[in-house]
Amino acid sequence: MKYLFRHWAVISNRLKNSPFVLLGLDFDGTLTPIVKHPARAKLDPGVRALIKKVNLLERIQVAILSGRALKDLQRKVGLKNIAYSGNHGYEIQLPAQKARLLSTPAALRSIRRFHRRSQKAFSSIPGVFLEPKGATFTIHYRNVSARRVRQVKNIARELHGDFKNSLRLRFGKKAIGLRPAWPRTDKGRALKAILKKTGGRKILPVYIGDDATDEDVFRVIRWSGITIFVGQPEKKSRAEFYLKSPAEVARFIKRLMRLF
Numbered sequence: 001m002k003y004l005f006r007h008w009a010v011i012s013n014r015l016k017n018s019p020f021v022l023l024g025l026d027f028d029g030t031l032t033p034i035v036k037h038p039a040r041a042k043l044d045p046g047v048r049a050l051i052k053k054v055n056l057l058e059r060i061q062v063a064i065l066s067g068r069a070l071k072d073l074q075r076k077v078g079l080k081n082i083a084y085s086g087n088h089g090y091e092i093q094l095p096a097q098k099a100r101l102l103s104t105p106a107a108l109r110s111i112r113r114f115h116r117r118s119q120k121a122f123s124s125i126p127g128v129f130l131e132p133k134g135a136t137f138t139i140h141y142r143n144v145s146a147r148r149v150r151q152v153k154n155i156a157r158e159l160h161g162d163f164k165n166s167l168r169l170r171f172g173k174k175a176i177g178l179r180p181a182w183p184r185t186d187k188g189r190a191l192k193a194i195l196k197k198t199g200g201r202k203i204l205p206v207y208i209g210d211d212a213t214d215e216d217v218f219r220v221i222r223w224s225g226i227t228i229f230v231g232q233p234e235k236k237s238r239a240e241f242y243l244k245s246p247a248e249v250a251r252f253i254k255r256l257m258r259l260f
């Protein structure tokens with residue numbers, strides 16, 4: 001993995017020579033530092049202003065893709081005319097269009113049932129935070145003591161045993177995600193859909209993310225776009241470049257803006 005600012009000459013050339021750029025951004029851990037409780041995450045007003053400004057440029061469209069529910073994400077970001085995807089791709093809303101939910105009544109029911117079962121199963125473990133989000137469901141364990149983390153994972157796997165046909169289990173940063181087995185989507189597919197709706201092949205996709213679910217996007221645009229991981233460089237990641245922190249992501253966006 002290459003440190004982005006060390007390769008700025010090559011990257012800036014690619015950006016400058018592109019007729020249009022889709023700037024895809026994850027939210028938690030990418031635009032905002034990770035916090036103890038997801039409800040407390042707050043977008044810095046300076047970063048919000050920056051995103052608004054870059055999105056106003058004629059040759060750039062911003063898209064924010066998150067595991068959060070769409071409404072929650074939009075409230076946190078607080079900007080119009082941006083493409084949004086919530087629930088790991090299960091919800092998409094393009095500028096000036098209606099929100100679309102990719103799910104079925106049966107899938108929504110399975111998520112609700114899993115949530116109810118989890119409430120009971122995790123009630124004895126302090127620090128677990130359960131987040132039902134409609135299309136998907138998350139078990140957060142950032143505040144669980146280290147010696148009980150394994151137990152949390154085991155309970156999740158055990159509960160999932162009864163939902164093998166209807167739900168998929170995904171492990172992320174201090175969180176376990178449950179999503180429908182069908183319909184199937186992820187952030188990578190969501191970005192592809194947004195690309196298509198934004199105008200097709202001449203667009204250069206840029207994507208920045210910090211977590212396991214962002215790898216789905218890196219995989220999709222690895223060869224066609226610019227992929228940027230946030231954090232200490234990880235061998236497992238499919239991203240080509242890395243930035244060290246959300247502060248560096250903001251710095252990158254500022255630099256990008258000066259090119260257009």
Ligand SMILES: [Mg+2]
Nearest residue numbers: 026028029211
């Ligand atoms: Mg993230």
